[in-house]
Amino acid sequence: MTSEDREDKLFLSRVTVTLRKSILDPQGKAVEHGVHSLGYDAIEDVRIGKFIELKVNVPTKQKAEDLTRDVCQKLLSNPVMEDFSFTVDEMKESHGKS
Amino acid sequence: MARVRFAVIVFPGSNCDHDAQYVAGEIMGQESRFVWHKESDLGDVDVVIIPGGFSYGDYLRCGAIARFSPIMKEVVRFAKNGGMVMGICNGFQILTEAGLLPGVLLRNRSLRFVCKYVYLRVESSATRFTSACKTGEVLEIPIAHGDGNYFTDEQTVRRLEENSQIVFRYCTPAGELTDEANPNGSLLNIAGIVNAEGNVLGMMPHPERAADPVLKHADGQKVFRSIIQSFVGDEYLTESLSLERS
Numbered sequence: 111m112t113s114e115d116r117e118d119k120l121f122l123s124r125v126t127v128t129l130r131k132s133i134l135d136p137q138g139k140a141v142e143h144g145v146h147s148l149g150y151d152a153i154e155d156v157r158i159g160k161f162i163e164l165k166v167n168v169p170t171k172q173k174a175e176d177l178t179r180d181v182c183q184k185l186l187s188n189p190v191m192e193d194f195s196f197t198v199d200e201m202k203e204s205h206g207k208s
Numbered sequence: 209m210a211r212v213r214f215a216v217i218v219f220p221g222s223n224c225d226h227d228a229q230y231v232a233g234e235i236m237g238q239e240s241r242f243v244w245h246k247e248s249d250l251g252d253v254d255v256v257i258i259p260g261g262f263s264y265g266d267y268l269r270c271g272a273i274a275r276f277s278p279i280m281k282e283v284v285r286f287a288k289n290g291g292m293v294m295g296i297c298n299g300f301q302i303l304t305e306a307g308l309l310p311g312v313l314l315r316n317r318s319l320r321f322v323c324k325y326v327y328l329r330v331e332s333s334a335t336r337f338t339s340a341c342k343t344g345e346v347l348e349i350p351i352a353h354g355d356g357n358y359f360t361d362e363q364t365v366r367r368l369e370e371n372s373q374i375v376f377r378y379c380t381p382a383g384e385l386t387d388e389a390n391p392n393g394s395l396l397n398i399a400g401i402v403n404a405e406g407n408v409l410g411m412m413p414h415p416e417r418a419a420d421p422v423l424k425h426a427d428g429q430k431v432f433r434s435i436i437q438s439f440v441g442d443e444y445l446t447e448s449l450s451l452e453r454s
Binding site: 134 | 268269272276304305311312314315317318319359360361
């Protein structure tokens with residue numbers, strides 16, 4: 111491990127939580143009806159979920175991903191009804207590094 | 209006669225805590241007190257009530273944040289040791305989030321908050337929460353929720369049915385389980401369940417809102433009476449009859 115790997119960097123996790131495919135999403139259905147009444151017949155499915163941003167201070171991207179996954183499983187989603195996905199990017203402005 | 213000791217947990221956003229405490233204490237004549245969610249000790253208690261309301265503003269998911277309150281560790285420990293826990297409405301949601309009851313309460317099928325009297329069929333009188341009822345009896349108790357649509361996976365439903373863990377189902381006044389009688393889209397019209405051990409009940413309807421005879425609806429008393437009977441036996445039943453007449 112290089113000394114750089116031990117230094118905290120700022121990462122941005124973008125988490126998306128949606129109802130599981132097997133679960134009816136009545137909000138999504140209502141919006142879908144609206145979309146169709148506007149004439150957008152090409153749109154065939156609308157699902158509504160939550161978008162959550164986390165700023166994470168850890169030395170590596172791997173650690174940021176592990177931590178994000180952990181908090182998704184423990185709090186941000188309920189596995190009985192929801193799925194989650196996320197992306198992690200290092201924040202450029204953190205230490206002036208890309 | 210020794211009195212049964214009720215503790216009503218109060219979270220920021222609880223709003224049925226006073227009703228529950230009043231019914232257990234004033235109407236049913238038992239010991240009844242509040243426990244603030246920041247406490248880490250339940251004290252000497254026989255029954256814990258997790259009341260309705262909007263704990264933490266229903267942020268993220270109903271009940272999702274409340275389960276991290278300090279007192280919940282103690283409630284989980286109490287339940288695992290066989291203590292009686294009743295979660296009403298938001299309390300039911302908190303118990304599922306805390307893993308004390310299976311399943312989840314989804315947004316109502318109608319997407320609307322529904323506040324009205326409904327009919328419930330008692331599916332089993334062989335629980336400590338329904339022993340004062342008859343199996344098949346119909347109770348009239350109000351609901352008031354936006355997320356009461358019970359859901360769980362097929363395997364869990366089968367287990368709930370096999371173990372008679374489904375305690376209350378939404379029904380018609382005659383006790384029929386129809387889709388019209390289902391106010392929120394709950395799987396199999398489920399309104400209340402117990403855990404496998406039978407000491408934890410979660411129900412969306414509010415028995416505490418239908419327990420004071422002044423309100424002309426007192427069916428909810430039967431849930432409280434069942435709980436009390438499970439501690440003190442039939443002697444309570446004869447005593448409570450005089451309470452109904454007064």
